[in-house]
Amino acid sequence: MKAYEKIVEKLIIVCAIISTISVVLITVFIFRSGLPILMNYGVIDFIFGTNWSPTNGNYGILPLIAGTLSVTLGALIIGVPMGIASAIILSEILPGKVARVFKSAIELLAGIPSVVYGFFGLIVLVPAIRTFILPIVQLVVPKATTTGFSIFAGAIILAIMILPTIVSISENSIKAVPREFREASLALGANKMETIVRVIIPAAKSGIIASIILGMGRAIGETMAVILITGNMPKIPGGPLDSVATLTGTIAMEMGYADATHQQALFAVGIILFMIIMLLNAIAQISAHGLRGNN
Amino acid sequence: MKKILIIGLTLALALGTLTACGAKTEPTATGLTGKVVVAGSTSVQPLSEELASAFMDINPDVTIEIQGGGSGVGIKAAQDKIADFGSSSRELKAEEKATIANEYVIAKDGVAVVLDPANTVTDLSLDQIKQIFTGKITNWKEVGGADAPIVVVSREEGSGTRGAFVEITKVSEKDAAGTAVDNTTKDALVQPSTGAVKTTVANTPNTIGYISIGALDDTVKAIKVEGIDATEANVLAGDYKISRPFLYLSNTELTPAAQAFLDFILSAEGQAIVAKDFIPVQ
Numbered sequence: 001m002k003a004y005e006k007i008v009e010k011l012i013i014v015c016a017i018i019s020t021i022s023v024v025l026i027t028v029f030i031f032r033s034g035l036p037i038l039m040n041y042g043v044i045d046f047i048f049g050t051n052w053s054p055t056n057g058n059y060g061i062l063p064l065i066a067g068t069l070s071v072t073l074g075a076l077i078i079g080v081p082m083g084i085a086s087a088i089i090l091s092e093i094l095p096g097k098v099a100r101v102f103k104s105a106i107e108l109l110a111g112i113p114s115v116v117y118g119f120f121g122l123i124v125l126v127p128a129i130r131t132f133i134l135p136i137v138q139l140v141v142p143k144a145t146t147t148g149f150s151i152f153a154g155a156i157i158l159a160i161m162i163l164p165t166i167v168s169i170s171e172n173s174i175k176a177v178p179r180e181f182r183e184a185s186l187a188l189g190a191n192k193m194e195t196i197v198r199v200i201i202p203a204a205k206s207g208i209i210a211s212i213i214l215g216m217g218r219a220i221g222e223t224m225a226v227i228l229i230t231g232n233m234p235k236i237p238g239g240p241l242d243s244v245a246t247l248t249g250t251i252a253m254e255m256g257y258a259d260a261t262h263q264q265a266l267f268a269v270g271i272i273l274f275m276i277i278m279l280l281n282a283i284a285q286i287s288a289h290g291l292r293g294n295n
Numbered sequence: 296m297k298k299i300l301i302i303g304l305t306l307a308l309a310l311g312t313l314t315a316c317g318a319k320t321e322p323t324a325t326g327l328t329g330k331v332v333v334a335g336s337t338s339v340q341p342l343s344e345e346l347a348s349a350f351m352d353i354n355p356d357v358t359i360e361i362q363g364g365g366s367g368v369g370i371k372a373a374q375d376k377i378a379d380f381g382s383s384s385r386e387l388k389a390e391e392k393a394t395i396a397n398e399y400v401i402a403k404d405g406v407a408v409v410l411d412p413a414n415t416v417t418d419l420s421l422d423q424i425k426q427i428f429t430g431k432i433t434n435w436k437e438v439g440g441a442d443a444p445i446v447v448v449s450r451e452e453g454s455g456t457r458g459a460f461v462e463i464t465k466v467s468e469k470d471a472a473g474t475a476v477d478n479t480t481k482d483a484l485v486q487p488s489t490g491a492v493k494t495t496v497a498n499t500p501n502t503i504g505y506i507s508i509g510a511l512d513d514t515v516k517a518i519k520v521e522g523i524d525a526t527e528a529n530v531l532a533g534d535y536k537i538s539r540p541f542l543y544l545s546n547t548e549l550t551p552a553a554q555a556f557l558d559f560i561l562s563a564e565g566q567a568i569v570a571k572d573f574i575p576v577q
Contacts, residue, residue, distance in 0.1 A: 054452045055467075055477040127498060147446050147499050149484055232451070232485035243484055253487040256337070257365035257453030 030274065034267030046268060052234040052245070054254065054262040061269055063234045065276070067151075067244030070237055071230060072219045074155025075162060079219075080212055082159065083166030084201075087208075090167070091174045092196055103171070110164035118228035121157040126229055129153055129241070137241065146241035149231030155240070157225050162215035169214065173207020174200060213284040220277060223248040247273045327354045329552035334362040335369015335382035336455050338489070338507060339541045342402060343382060345568050350559050357552045366455040370395070373544035379553040381544040384455035385462075395544050401560050402541040403574040405508035405530035406460050409496050409515040416440040418519040421464055421536055427503060428466045430480030435501060447483040448495050448504035456489065459539035460505045505537075509572035527574045541573065 038046055041059055049060015086106065090099045126148035133152070137144045177200050185195040201208070223246075231243025232253060251266045251273075258266055333343050340363050347359035364372075366383040373381030374394050384404065387395065408424060410416060416438055419427075426432040427445055436442045450457035457479075461467035467477040486492045489506045496504040497514035504515075508525055511517050517525045520536055529535035549557065559565045566575035 053477060053479075055475075057474075122494070123498075130499070145444055147484060147502075149495075149499075227487060228491070232487070233481070233483065234485075235481045245485065253451040253485070254453050256363070257367045257451070257455065259367050259453065262367075262453060 027274075030267055030270045033264060034269075034271040037261065037264040038268045038271065041265075041268075047272065050236060052250070054258070054265055057261075059265045059268070061247070061272060063236045064245055064247045064250050064269065065272070066236045067230065067234075068220060068246040068248070068273075068276075070151045070240075070244060071154040071158060071226065071246060072216060074151055074240065075158035075219045076212065076216060078155055079159030079162045079166060079215060083163050083211070083215070084170055084208060086163070086167045087170035087174055087211075088196055088201075091171045092192075092200065103167075106167050107164055109160060114161065114222060115224045115228075117157050117161055118225035121153055121225060121229035125153045125156060126150075134241070144239075144241060147231065147243065149229060149233075149243045150241045151230065151237055151244055152240045154226050154230040154244070154246075157229060158219045158222055161222060161225065162218050165215045165218060166211045169211035170204070170208045173204040173211070176207070177203045209284065213281065216280060216284075217277060220273070220280075221248060223252045227253060247276075327552055327555055328356040329550055330358045330360065331380070331550070331553045331556050332360045332362065332378040333380045333382055333543070334364055334372040334378040335380075335544075336366040336384040336541070337363045338366075338384035338404065338455050339369075339382040339401075342541065342569060342573060345571075346560050346565055347556075349564070349568055350556055353559075354552075354555065357556070359556060365453065366458070367453060370544060373546050376547050379545065379547075379550060380557075383542045383544060385458040385539055387542070387544075395546055397545045399543045399545075399557060399561075400540045400576050401543050402569040402576055403530055403538055404541060405525055405527065405535050405538040405574070406456060406463070406505050407508045407511050407517040407525035408503065408505050408520060408537070409493070409511070409517050411496055411498075411500055411502050412514070412516045413500065414440060414516060416518060418522055420521055424520065425464050425466050428461070428464065428480065428483070429478045430482055443501045446499060446502040447480055448492055448499075448502050449479050449483040449485050450492065450505075451485050451487050452477075454487075455539075456505065456507060460537060463537045463539075531574050538574075540576075 037059065046059055046061060047065070048062050049058065050062050051058040051060045052063055086102075090103055094102065128148070129150060129152060130146060130148035134144065134146050134148075137146075181199050181203055182195055185199040186192075190198065226246050227249040230246065230249065232245045232249055233243035234245040234250065235243075237244045247269050251269055254262065255266055331347075333347070340361055343361045347361055351357060351359060362368075362378070366385055369378075369381035369383045370387065370391055371381070372378040387398065392398070408419065414435070416435060419438060423432065423438050427438070428447055428449070430447070432438060433445055434442065435445055450460075457477075461477050461479060462475070466479055467475050470476050484495060484502075486495050486504075489510045492504045492506050493510065493512075493515055496502045506515075508517075508527060508530065511525070519525070523529050523534045523536070525535055525537075530538040543557065543560075545553075560569075561577055563577070566577045569575045
């Protein structure tokens with residue numbers, strides 16, 4: 001091996017070690033900063049307490065967990081069908097040239113900074129929900145009120161933000177389905193729609209699930225856009241038009257002004273966020289393996 | 296061979312960093328050199344920056360670094376002596392006062408209560424404000440407005456503006472054990488900055504929020520509190536009830552540069568800069 005190759009190799013190893021150490025250090029740091037308050041306040045009280053008012057010494061984060069999960073779930077309900085449908089259209093239905101235009105447009109979404117999404121949501125979506133969606137809802141539930149700062153607004157914006165992830169990964173896995181699968185299906189007399197639904201999607205499902213997991217990860221972790229449009233109200237929501245506060249949003253908003261215990265509590269919120277993401281990843285991995293096993 | 300190369304490169308980098316840190320500037324006419332770090336309240340930050348740039352025009356060899364973070368960060372910075380001045384936009388609590396040697400009031404600020412411009416209410420008492428922000432009054436008709444639900448907009452937990460506001464309006468009250476409890480309604484929208492509160496109140500019907508008097512503009516409507524307009528003159532005269540001090544805190548012997556900066560702030564020239572957006576104290 002040439003001398004420079006060895007140097008490059010060593011450099012790469014150093015880079016790998018640095019990134020691994022960073023992960024370990026961050027984990028250790030978050031746990032060290034957050035664990036004392038989890039222990040003192042009580043893990044159960046912390047996770048299932050419904051009152052988040054750090055100034056008063058109440059650190060119940062159930063409203064924040066409910067906020068994060070509801071916004072994320074909403075984003076997935078809107079974003080996943082749209083994303084998978086786009087992936088199918090792009091890879092199976094549209095001719096190559098047209099598909100490329102659509103694809104680059106969707107990929108461009110990934111390059112927009114999240115604060116811009118948030119600002120767009122604040123100026124366009126929030127008033128739109130108040131003026132257009134609310135009257136429609138009031139036809140069914142006359143007492144409904146909303147300021148527009150809501151789970152619904154957050155879910156729409158997050159759905160758009162996770163689209164590029166879902167579309168590009170799903171599309172890749174759909175494209176990776178061997179040509180013979182399509183040919184065999186068509187040869188057996190299935191039409192194009194039946195081939196897509198019965199053959200291609202099942203064959204590509206581990207990739208599609210992976211795309212949903214990654215999208216979900218982005219939705220849970222998103223902070224800036226969510227702060228601007230969900231209203232940051234630490235209260236368990238009663239419906240999609242209610243305001244909520246999320247785990248990430250609360251950490252970002254309150255860290256700057258937090259005194260010692262409050263800061264520890266925010267790190268403890270970080271621990272819970274960490275756990276939620278680990279748990280979801282684990283569930284997703286297991287289900288992806290399970291599904292693959294059925295093929 | 297390659298090891299020598301790597302070590303050599305590392306050393307070169309390290310040396311470069313060190314020399315950059317140690318670089319000293321030559322004294323000029325005023326003779327003052329050095330660096331002053333001010334960390335803390337984001338409410339005080341814009342004022343500090345303006346004061347710093349005016350000061351550095353006169354003393355080009357002094358660098359003043361203004362960092363944000365919040366009043367909590369400012370108090371901690373002064374306690375831990377990691378900044379020359381920690382800044383705070385709220386009065387120190389008794390236990391904080393005990394840990395900080397020097398406290399300088401550099402300016403005063405009033406907190407204005409703002410409504411969306413379409414609202415017809417023009418005057419609220421401190422008690423009505425308290426009832427609204429604690430969620431006891433929930434409809435504008437109860438305070439002489441239209442029949443519409445009140446949407447409360449608050450700042451985030453720990454914010455200096457919120458701290459000042461809830462304390463003065465008694466939204467925060469001491470409980471039986473003597474600890475202050477912030478009773479801001481859980482139905483309040485929370486926005487993380489003055490700008491965000493202003494945008495929210497300006498664009499959302501039936502909202503009520505609070506921002507610093509220095510940040511008032513035409514997009515929102517400031518109401519009278521106890522019949523007194525939210526103006527700087529009224530804050531200084533002590534008539535306008537919702538006001539707060541801007542503090543510089545220090546726990547160490549001031550460096551000559553820091554002392555000069557403080558003197559400048561409290562001089563006529565410095566206070567003239569304060570007067571642009573806030574209320575001078577000298």
